[in-house]
Amino acid sequence: MVLWLINIVVSTPHLIIVGGGAAGFFAGLTVKDASPALPVTIMESANQVLRKVSISGGGRCNVTHACFVPRELVKFYPRGKRELLGAFHKFQPRDTMAWFESRGVPLKTEADGRVFPVSNSAQSIVDCLTREARRLNVSVRLNAAVSAVARQPDGRFALTLADGECLVASRLLLACGGARNAGGARLAESLGHSSSAPVPSLFSFRVRDERLKNLAGVTAQNVTVSAAGLQQSGALLITHEGLSGPAILKLSAWGARLFAGENYRFTVSVDWTGGRDVGQQFTAKRRRAGQRRLCNDPQFNIPRRLWEWLARGAEIPADRHWHDLRKFEETALARALTASQFPVTGKSAGREEMVTCGGIPTREVDFRTMQSKLRPNLYFAGEILDVDGLTGGFNFQNAWTTGWLAGRALAG
Numbered sequence: 182m183v184l185w186l187i188n189i190v191v192s193t194p195h196l197i198i199v200g201g202g203a204a205g206f207f208a209g210l211t212v213k214d215a216s217p218a219l220p221v222t223i224m225e226s227a228n229q230v231l232r233k234v235s236i237s238g239g240g241r242c243n244v245t246h247a248c249f250v251p252r253e254l255v256k257f258y259p260r261g262k263r264e265l266l267g268a269f270h271k272f273q274p275r276d277t278m279a280w281f282e283s284r285g286v287p288l289k290t291e292a293d294g295r296v297f298p299v300s301n302s303a304q305s306i307v308d309c310l311t312r313e314a315r316r317l318n319v320s321v322r323l324n325a326a327v328s329a330v331a332r333q334p335d336g337r338f339a340l341t342l343a344d345g346e347c348l349v350a351s352r353l354l355l356a357c358g359g360a361r362n363a364g365g366a367r368l369a370e371s372l373g374h375s376s377s378a379p380v381p382s383l384f385s386f387r388v389r390d391e392r393l394k395n396l397a398g399v400t401a402q403n404v405t406v407s408a409a410g411l412q413q414s415g416a417l418l419i420t421h422e423g424l425s426g427p428a429i430l431k432l433s434a435w436g437a438r439l440f441a442g443e444n445y446r447f448t449v450s451v452d453w454t455g456g457r458d459v460g461q462q463f464t465a466k467r468r469r470a471g472q473r474r475l476c477n478d479p480q481f482n483i484p485r486r487l488w489e490w491l492a493r494g495a496e497i498p499a500d501r502h503w504h505d506l507r508k509f510e511e512t513a514l515a516r517a518l519t520a521s522q523f524p525v526t527g528k529s530a531g532r533e534e535m536v537t538c539g540g541i542p543t544r545e546v547d548f549r550t551m552q553s554k555l556r557p558n559l560y561f562a563g564e565i566l567d568v569d570g571l572t573g574g575f576n577f578q579n580a581w582t583t584g585w586l587a588g589r590a591l592a593g
């Protein structure tokens with residue numbers, strides 16, 4: 182990747198953006214696109230910009246999701262739903278796709294709606310953003326960690342870098358990323374904002390259950406999982422550690438605060454049939470294939486190994502035929518199929534913890550402009566906000582949308 186570094190001290194830039202990630206970059210480009218004369222400097226603490234973009238989506242960068250109806254799109258955001266509705270009416274996935282495609286990055290939409298560069302390489306996105314920044318003359322400073330910020334009597338912002346250097350900005354955009362990176366929240370707090378405590382979202386469930394040991398690697402395509410009064414559906418993957426896959430990740434996102442409050446100890450119930458009518462299916466099997474051995478005849482698209490395990494758990498004899506199934510066996514099997522209970526003993530520390538729940542409360546920000554409601558000329562964008570989405574490109578869409586809104590307002 183070609184990186185460039187402005188070493189000279191920019192004494193009084195008009196606008197300083199703290200954070201050279203997706204949101205900060207998109208905001209900076211939007212400002213310069215609309216107002217080329219406005220000096221914009223991005224301060225990035227790392228020695229590289231757009232690091233998360235470069236590793237995102239398994240190196241492919243799931244850049245957005247092909248859901249073009251804001252009312253539907255917001256349903257993928259456990260936090261920030263209400264505020265994003267208006268924001269998506271102004272800049273939504275269709276706009277993101279047009280933005281990248283018109284700048285030379287062809288995109289493709291996969292069957293599940295996730296959008297990737299045709300190159301299957303996140304580097305295409307990184308290259309596009311950095312190329313645009315050079316074209317538009319956005320200054321980028323690497324290894325420039327902003328460690329403190331204070332509001333001066335004249336209303337401008339005095340920034341102190343980790344190496345002691347001081348800068349002054351008349352307008353400031355904080356785009357420091359997720360709440361796991363406490364630095365951004367601290368900067369906002371020093372300017373009078375609050376920040377809700379960060380807890381992980383999008384994690385797998387650790388389940389210590391000997392019964393699951395031999396099932397590691399099995400995926401059930403259509404299950405419904407419930408815990409703490411919440412319910413989600415989708416594929417479920419049994420791992421060496423416990424339960425994972427889209428259904429579990431979705432549940433973890435919606436219940437992020439609840440599960441943290443329980444210290445990740447709760448019971449998850451799994452309906453392996455995805456809500457199908459078990460009694461009706463049993464009756465049909467008895468009638469049409471009564472002579473088949475139940476243990477060898479998986480139903481509801483349940484993988485064979487899992488089906489055998491469920492039947493064994495319900496104490497169905499291995500040689501039981503459908504037409505011989507006893508009432509109490511049927512009841513036990515129906516229960517195993519629709520309400521398997523697993524004690525969760527923790528969350529996985531796996532790589533899928535891709536976003537945090539928590540950050541600057543949305544009520545403190547005007548989502549029409551991304552300006553602080555508490556401090557004039559202070560703006561926010563991206564994951565620093567208490568906004569997070571499910572996996573599928575929704576988190577980047579939040580970064581693009583809020584970055585674009587902030588950029589437009591700052592340019593105006």
Ligand SMILES: Cc1cc2nc3c(=O)[nH]c(=O)nc-3n(C[C@H](O)[C@H](O)[C@H](O)COP(=O)(O)OP(=O)(O)OC[C@H]3O[C@@H](n4cnc5c(N)ncnc54)[C@H](O)[C@@H]3O)c2cc1C
Nearest residue numbers: 200202203204226237238243327357358563564574576577
């Ligand atoms: C492994 C992984 C894969 C992911 N894959 C996807 C995906 O495919 N699709 C998707 O939609 N989402 C994905 N996400 C989530 C997505 O990457 C984030 O939601 C998104 O990057 C948030 O953008 P941001 O600009 O707000 O924050 P970030 O990308 O985190 O950028 C913030 C930047 O600010 C810098 N910074 C922080 N504090 C300071 C400071 N004090 N001074 C100067 N600089 C500072 C940081 O170094 C960082 O570069 C993934 C996340 C991870 C971790």
